[in-house]
Amino acid sequence: MTAAKVGIREFRAGLSDFVDSDAPVAVTRHGHTVGYFIPVKEDRSADVAALRAAGEKLDALLSLTEDEVDAAIEDFKDLRHKGKKKS
Structure with a gap:
């Protein structure tokens, strides 16, 4: 399986489509491959x-x-103070 070549801007713009696909993609910048994306x-x-x-x-x-x-907040405060006292 060969990887389709895609420019970095196109890759970024269509990332969700590439994530959902099954095919690997060669990401290029100025015509040079800079990386591969394999979903x-x-x-x-x-x-x-x-x-x-x-x-x-x-x-x-x-x-x-x-x-x-309010009760949950008070419980949290109590637990926090107990934790500080142990330190």
């Missing part, structure tokens, strides 16, 4: 699951009442 296909299901979990945690935080937020 790696991987299973992104773990990343998607982690992102969904983070979104669920964020949703839970955003649904907290003001009293719950």
Whole structure:
């Protein structure tokens, strides 16, 4: 499989397309090859699951009442002060 030659500006402008493709790309500057980009296909299901979990945690935080937020802040302050005393 030969790599298509692409100028650095075109590569930068179309980076997302090159990432999604299967073909390697030879990146050139002034006609000289300066590097190769070889996209790696991987299973992104773990990343998607982690992102969904983070979104669920964020949703839970955003649904907290003001009293719950104040209590969490006080807990954080207490823990921080206990940590400083140990040092």
